[in-house]
Amino acid sequence: MSQQQAPTPLPVRLALHLREHGAATVTELAHALLVSRTSVETALGALLDSGLVSDAPAAEAKGAGRPARRFAFQADGGVVVGVDVGAHSIRVVLADLAGTVIAQTTAAGLAADADGAAQVVQVVQVITDAAQDAGIPLGRFRAVGVSLPGIVDDSGRVIASVVIPTWAGIDIVAHLRSAFGCPIVIDNGVRLAAVAEHHLGAARLVNEVLYLSVGNRVAAGLIFDGRARRGVHNVAGDIGRLAFRGLNARTGQIDWRSAESAEAVFRRAEEGDGEAQGELSSFVDELAHGIATLVMTVDPAIVVIGGGLSLARERLLVPLREAVRRHIGLPIDVPIVGARLGADAAAHGALIFAFHRCIADVYGIPQMSPPPLTPLAPPETVGA
CATH class of the missing domain: 3.30.420.40 (ATPase, nucleotide binding domain)
Incomplete structure (x- = not known):
């Protein structure tokens, strides 16, 4: 027999409503939450004492008499x-x-x-x-x-x-x-980083995510059922040295041969350097092989590519998508997209x-829920 979840206490409901909808009067809160004014006043007293709620500037009165007292969530507390x-x-x-x-x-x-x-x-x-x-x-x-x-x-x-x-x-x-x-x-x-992309970025509202950081090294973050996967030994995602061939066996470092950095390899390849083009093609193929292995293991709804190499955007993603499809060799198409949060x-x-x-x-009170995060800039422009 499953246990029924305990009802959310009124102070929590009030705090959440004020946090999400802005300042309100006792009457407005009672109407929105379908409770009595007396109950709202009692709960507000506890919230005022805790500092989580404070008095808000009064609204302009619409008639004779004093304007109703308004309350606001104390975001800067x-x-x-x-x-x-x-x-x-x-x-x-x-x-x-x-x-x-x-x-x-x-x-x-x-x-x-x-x-x-x-x-x-x-x-x-x-x-x-x-x-x-x-x-x-x-x-x-x-x-x-x-x-x-x-x-x-x-x-x-x-x-x-x-x-x-x-x-x-x-x-x-x-x-x-x-x-x-x-x-x-x-x-x-x-x-x-996978958690951030799931909440704010390229994998928002997607609950089965494979996030791959491709920079100096390759590492993964997994979101299963909307939650980050840690694993029994806390090592879920530490797969760079194992799933991706050609990396440094001890550190997982990506060692470039035709230039001193990934950026330089991409630039030389675009300029027609045959050695850089060959190295980049081999790297993308090996990266795709590792991604295909992980996709067939965890079957995610989306693959998000982050890390420094994600700045190459479609120059990396277009050949990578083609290579992953070739390695999988089945009629399934998992979206492979660039990370948005940089x-x-x-x-x-x-x-x-x-x-x-x-x-x-x-x-400071139990049963509150975390707020949605609002970055300084929209996710599409952060790190662009």
Whole structure:
């Protein structure tokens, strides 16, 4: 026998209504939620005490007498932070309690010659600077989500990272919680980029997604039933060295031969360089072989290509689609599209992760639901 879900408490329903529909009077709230004015007034009292709701400016009176008192969701009562930590950049995104991004910044990546402790201090400073630049006191932080390149367990401990090996074994959560005095959650960057594309980008409203980051390395993020797949050992998606032939067997690094970077290989190929054209054709074929293997394993509704090589857009996607169809060899056609959030995907994914994992701490009352995220720019233009 299945248990019936407990009804949502009225204070939560009121807070959600004010968050999603804007300021309202007691009468308007009672009418919208089909409850009595007395019940609304009692619940509003608790919300006012918690600071989640405040008085709103009164509307212009339509007749004689004082205008009715109005109430609004206190979106600026706290801040949730998303951070993407990498070797080349550290990106910070700050959102209010309504999920609206109010500031974002990019700083230099981790100092390669520093030890793990110094690198953690660097991340703390970047987050602190971002908040100060936005005029946000650190005391308003409600939760911080962190994205990083590596295998992360359920507690947020870094098990292994080729990119940041100095962080393995360090209790990053404890250090950041001490610095900011709020809950800290950490997960793999490609997984969180997949989450961001699912919520905001190319895979929005699609619940079975294979996200592939193709940059210096190849890694995957999987969305099953609308949720990011971690796996029993927290390694779901760490498939670059296994599923894609020709990568560095230890690090998964893509090593280009005809030029110093992928961008240069594409440019030389377009200029007619035969060696670059051959290397690019071989790379696309090997990438397609790996994608076809994954598609036939998990059968996603869509494949999203992110990472640095996604900037090549149709120059990569057109031959890739053709090669994947050839390798699959069956009458199925899985859409293969470019990611929309660019380099900011993982930071936005970390922000979404923080809202979902720390929901009670963010709002201070149980059973609240995370807000839809509103980036500073539409997803189509972020990172363009």
